[in-house]
Amino acid sequence: MWWKILSVVLLVYVFLTGLLVPLKSGIETVEPAAAHTGREITIRFYGYNTFFEKSAESPIRVWLYYDSQYALSASSFTVVNDTILDARFNMPVNLPEGKQTVYLNAIIDHPIAGASLLPAAIELNQDSSGMVAGLPLDAAWTTTPVETLHLQKGFSFPYQNVIYESIRNTYFHVPMWFVLLFLFCASVWYSLLYLANPSDSSIIRKLKVAGRTLTYMVPAGQENDRRAAAYAETGLLFGILGLLTGMIWANYTWGKPWSNDIKQLMTAVALLIYLAYFILRSSFDEPEKSARLAAVYNIFAFASLIPLLYIVPRMFASLHPGATGNPAFGTQDLDNTMRAVFYPAIIGWTLLGFWIANLRIRYQRLFDRAMDLH
Amino acid sequence: MKKYKAYRLITFIVFLAISLPAALAEGNRDFMRETGKINVVVAVILVIFLGIVWYLFRLERKLTKLEHQTKDDQ
Known part of the structure; x- marks a missing residue:
């Protein structure tokens, strides 16, 4: 329960500071x-x-x-x-x-x-008629040096041409990809647990539901498969949101929604790979067979996600900032005031993602129990 | 049929987010580019909000169906 409250508190902080803190001059x-x-x-x-x-x-x-x-x-x-x-x-x-x-x-x-x-x-x-041959090259350049520049006092976000206020999308578009990564990590983790013991059926699991500990007769194997699917589904939701918001942002900074940027292409491929996971899941009538194949596929999907999202885009020129270094953690595109909002944004959005995934798991648990009763 | 409905909703949201600003633009006055492109942030937040609401809406519909099913059993 505490982490749901934390998620709300962090997101309220992110919305308020992310939208109200002014840009620098x-x-x-x-x-x-x-x-x-x-x-x-x-x-x-x-x-x-x-x-x-x-x-x-x-x-x-x-x-x-x-x-x-x-x-x-x-x-x-x-x-x-x-x-x-x-x-x-x-x-x-x-x-x-x-x-x-x-x-x-x-x-x-x-x-x-x-x-x-x-x-x-x-x-x-250079005005050729006005050029004076004998004059030293630096003549008429002032000797007033650029020094003792002032810094803006107070909390403010960096000003960047072309981007302007849309720099605030860093707290909304970028965390979508972090949520996707964390949810897909959780998904592959439960797929691995499932494959370790698919027929783990007799274990009583104590589940905390809405603050109360319920003793469910939940087969552990089935539960792991259910979680893997739910985390992948919500991860995909945040991936689609990341792609859509990225297209909107791109339209007003790069000129068009889709520029075939290496990151855009690779994330589209990654999302299609995960989309196929659900097609695979739904294409078998036998639940055990579908669960096992889906779990194996999930591991391959996750193994391809890492190069698609984090390795290949760094090997090519990209319109995205920080493509050659460590995006989102580089010093060029984020200053300390932005970090003070960006890191809470990642945590807040991630917790919200897990919250939604949790609802999905609880629904599926009820659904599977209802099916068993028949 | 239901899947078709969901796709229609998604396309509607995308359509709204991308074409509404263009429709609001008159001549040189561009709704999305004026006042420091703040409306790009508004559009992004709106898409995220609507996307999450769409997912929750879908989940609720599934739950309702399940509730009706379990009610029949008793």
Whole structure:
């Protein structure tokens, strides 16, 4: 019982924090996106979750940043409103290392909202007429270094372009796959137990049902088979939900619901393998034969699940983040504030999955007893 | 026949989740992409909720059938 309460508490926490904690400040876009050397230019910065008008003890600082050696700080700027800021830059005469085009990152540092960065915000082209041959390469690049950047205080999720608020799907779409894994693990575990002693029929098992201990005459073999099937079924449910939610998320970040991404393909194959498990179960009239074949098949299904979901996708390029490392546990895609929601989300959703599976097992137990009475 | 019903419900949910936002979009104004794509999260949560409810609904229907059966026995 306690774990059902824990599941609800954790999921309430996940829904509240996962939906209410704000994103960090970010730069959505800049205008214009291209500029020439040797001129003065006003660039409009469009912020996301920024509050440029909020005053602080130290001023806002704005940069165009190439690398640690070459950075341009704004000569002046005007704040239009909380999310729009116009900054003036004196573009340098020469580009570094004699290049024709460089891409500059835009950086805004706000003392309260923290620093935000837009990679490759501005394309800076070398103006050939304005090029001064004798000038040192770094002339007119400001010497105001990008340093002492501020961090946003308080609990907030990272800002990422294209993804924006949908980063919160990390607490809803991603845990589906964890629930699937844990439920399929439980399923194969009971299949193994079943195969160890299929005809284990005489054991009285004490079962805790709704907080009470009931003494059921439950044949252990039958019970193991029943559990294996129920865990596989609920695991499949969460797999389908993971696939559907992934398609929705993909539609608005990758442009289409199905991109034949290696992870999408492999999970679809894995789900089809588990779908076949139920077709196999239902295709035999003899319950013992069906249970035994299903248990053997389940072991093969689980053995193929691991390479399909966790090994093959890491060997190919994927649209999914962290495909080359350890997704969901890497440091690039999850920061500590996200972990504080993500890990409880995994536990909460998993417990909910086991809860639903438990209901399925209890139904099947009643059903089998009713059949035996006939 | 019953299986057909379940498939219809699933396709309806998928259809709703994917096409409703497109139907709501007028010109450049995109329901799913505005306000930082928060509605993508809404759609995802809705699909998970409806999927779990669909499974529980199915389980309840099975239970009802079993209840009727055992009642006949007594």
